[in-house]
């Protein structure tokens with residue numbers, strides 16, 4: 001089984017797959033008479049196709065044991081999908097480049113507390129992957145409407161996803 005080792009989640013590294021939702025390095029402005037700082041326009045939300053609309057959801061997700069066996073990835077051709085943790089704990093964002101309509105080698109990004117992700121429309125990704133042993137809630141922003149918004153791919157040879165060795 002091929003091994004994928006998680007790498008730090010950074011805007012630059014994640015750019016080909018979507019957005020990192022975080023205040024670090026984000027443009028912001030003071031609003032409400034100086035009582036609030038708005039970190040603005042952090043992700044590109046897309047919802048296309050017949051009857052498309054943006055959904056705001058909460059996912060209460062169970063954690064996965066590590067190392068993770070990754071046998072399937074998916075993508076949403078009609079919309080983006082954002083995951084923002086509601087508890088400040090790490091999670092894994094696993095994505096693949098598209099290679100002529102099939103997912104290439106996965107890349108796993110370890111999101112730190114304070115980071116969320118937005119998968120760009122049609123980006124191959126693993127389903128929501130909390131780690132660390134506790135159920136975790138996520139605010140999820142994605143697309144509703146008509147038509148099929150899910151394409152799945154089953155790897156003939158699953159990958160093993162693990163965290164980097166402690167320094």
Ligand SMILES: NC(=O)N[C@@H](O)C(=O)O
Pocket residue numbers: 074081125126127128
């Ligand atoms: N099924 C669903 O709403 N969630 C998945 O798309 C996912 O990426 O977790």
Ligand code: NI
Pocket residue numbers: 074076081125126127
């Ligand atoms: Ni998804």
